[in-house]
Amino acid sequence: QLKHITTHRKLPPGPWGLPIIGSLHLLGNLPHRSLSRLAKKYGSIMFMRLGSVPTIVVSSPQAAKLFLKTHDAVFASRAKLQGVEYLTYGTKGIAFSEYGLYLRNVRKLCALKLFSTAKINSFASMRGEAIGLFVQSLKEMAAAGNVVDISTRVAEVIEDMAYRMVFGHDKDEMIDLKTLIGEATSLAGTFNIADYLPFLGSFDLQGLTRRFQAASEAIDEVLEKIIDKHTKDARDGVNHMNFMDIMLSLMSKSNDFKDEPLYAIDRTNVKAIILDILVGGIDSSLISVDWALAELLRHPRVMKKVQEELKNVVGMGRTVEESDLKSLIYMNMVLKEALRLHPVGPFLIPRESVEHSTINEHYIPKKARILINTWAIGRDPNAWSNNAEEFFPERFIDNNIDLYGHDFELIPFGSGRRRCPGIQLGLITVQLILAQLVHCFDWELPNDMSPSDLNMREKFGLTMPRANHLIAKPTYRLHI
Numbered sequence: 001q002l003k004h005i006t007t008h009r010k011l012p013p014g015p016w017g018l019p020i021i022g023s024l025h026l027l028g029n030l031p032h033r034s035l036s037r038l039a040k041k042y043g044s045i046m047f048m049r050l051g052s053v054p055t056i057v058v059s060s061p062q063a064a065k066l067f068l069k070t071h072d073a074v075f076a077s078r079a080k081l082q083g084v085e086y087l088t089y090g091t092k093g094i095a096f097s098e099y100g101l102y103l104r105n106v107r108k109l110c111a112l113k114l115f116s117t118a119k120i121n122s123f124a125s126m127r128g129e130a131i132g133l134f135v136q137s138l139k140e141m142a143a144a145g146n147v148v149d150i151s152t153r154v155a156e157v158i159e160d161m162a163y164r165m166v167f168g169h170d171k172d173e174m175i176d177l178k179t180l181i182g183e184a185t186s187l188a189g190t191f192n193i194a195d196y197l198p199f200l201g202s203f204d205l206q207g208l209t210r211r212f213q214a215a216s217e218a219i220d221e222v223l224e225k226i227i228d229k230h231t232k233d234a235r236d237g238v239n240h241m242n243f244m245d246i247m248l249s250l251m252s253k254s255n256d257f258k259d260e261p262l263y264a265i266d267r268t269n270v271k272a273i274i275l276d277i278l279v280g281g282i283d284s285s286l287i288s289v290d291w292a293l294a295e296l297l298r299h300p301r302v303m304k305k306v307q308e309e310l311k312n313v314v315g316m317g318r319t320v321e322e323s324d325l326k327s328l329i330y331m332n333m334v335l336k337e338a339l340r341l342h343p344v345g346p347f348l349i350p351r352e353s354v355e356h357s358t359i360n361e362h363y364i365p366k367k368a369r370i371l372i373n374t375w376a377i378g379r380d381p382n383a384w385s386n387n388a389e390e391f392f393p394e395r396f397i398d399n400n401i402d403l404y405g406h407d408f409e410l411i412p413f414g415s416g417r418r419r420c421p422g423i424q425l426g427l428i429t430v431q432l433i434l435a436q437l438v439h440c441f442d443w444e445l446p447n448d449m450s451p452s453d454l455n456m457r458e459k460f461g462l463t464m465p466r467a468n469h470l471i472a473k474p475t476y477r478l479h480i
């Protein structure tokens with residue numbers, strides 16, 4: 001049982017900090033890489049002060065297990081970040097809410113009503129339709145001999161599927177919302193000095209507060225319109241059962257779970273949860289497809305092998321269906337390997353300790369920010385041998401490592417009480433799009449670029465997309 005130590009409080013080892021800024025200057029442009037280097041010197045549980053925030057950086061599978069499993073309850077909360085407060089109605093959604101009764105209930109509610117296998121399957125034909133249009137438009141570009149901005153096209157189809165699932169088919173307000181959510185996603189990922197030096201917050205040195213305010217007000221206006229429309233439809237007896245309709249129908253009902261007292265969700269919760277699903281689901285899925293395809297373009301041997309598998313399992317006379325996905329064993333190894341090297345959330349979503357604790361004889365203060373460096377964990381040579389930096393999907397042949405947070409060397413969806421609740425939906429989306437791109441087309445890099453020259457630079461934020469869009473020329477290869 002975990003008990004607080006008050007006698008000798010020995011913080012984990014870490015670099016000395018400077019006055020006021022602490023170790024902020026050590027982060028650089030790609031903090032996951034800088035902190036991975038520092039962890040080699042100070043260890044896999046490292047302490048540093050970032051501005052005034054006590055921060056623990058966790059960099060090995062064994063250490064991650066201590067924080068995400070053994071002592072998960074102590075580290076299951078989230079830090080209150082300034083931008084997030086604005087963009088989540090004061091943390092009324094899921095992803096940034098503190099750990100407690102509300103969050104537990106709302107996660108259960110969403111698991112049951114939105115993310116169940118039955119619910120996800122009920123959108124299969126919608127996904128099939130969206131993917132069909134996507135492949136058709138790429139086919140036309142291939143016929144015209146055009147180069148394609150794959151990142152943009154993939155973003156469009158994922159957005160299309162997500163918006164249809166969340167709101168149904170009505171498009172009008174969606175157009176505004178897509179742009180606004182794009183802005184919110186990028187704002188949420190911006191490094192905000194006020195999150196580390198709160199006394200600077202009121203000066204709004206980066207002009208972020210104004211942008212947070214403007215974005216949140218504009219989003220709220222659109223969401224209000226959408227809710228009014230859905231409420232009216234429900235009154236008129238039109239029943240679509242998309243995510244918004246489901247959430248609205250739950251608003252008035254009690255969701256009294258057996259073991260816990262009633263906690264009703266209100267209109268603000270509905271807006272915040274829907275926003276979380278859009279911001280969390282779209283960005284992470286498209287980043288995963290982008291990195292996986294980039295690795296395939298860089299490794300023609302692996303690309304060929306995936307295409308062979310698709311030819312054997314699906315054939316060349318039809319396109320991939322969702323029921324094929326579980327049979328694409330090698331492609332799923334490719335996806336694991338891409339998520340190992342390019343985790344969408346390099347630090348997961350930062351957690352916060354709810355009380356003082358002692359882990360491996362290290363004192364971890366209350367309200368410390370916990371950064372689980374999944375990027376470093378995915379490249380830890382002790383876990384992955386000395387070819388850890390190499391893209392080599394065959395490493396998964398002889399093991400049962402899965403993506404569900406049981407194996408702490410591979411945790412791109414996190415683990416424990418805050419693990420991604422959208423994992424099943426995310427995986428279906430990513431596998432389906434990746435399979436279509438590789439099955440329907442051969443891809444050639446522009447300007448005779450050699451595969452090994454493909455730029456793999458990262459852009460750090462709350463999520464970590466490629467720094468550059470993926471551009472390539474498709475040739476259609478199916479016989480239909």
Ligand code: HEM
Pocket residue numbers: 094095096097107276277278280281282284285288344345348349350412413414415417418419420421422423425426427430
């Ligand atoms: C390939 C796609 C995806 C990846 C890689 C991904 C990754 C993650 C990660 C790393 C976390 C943080 C986990 C932690 O702190 O331990 C997370 C949380 C979350 N994800 Fe996902 N995700 C994906 C798709 C989705 C989808 C499709 C949805 C919704 C439709 C979704 C909704 C959420 C939510 C609501 C949370 C917050 C959970 C909480 O704080 O309790 N994600 N995701």
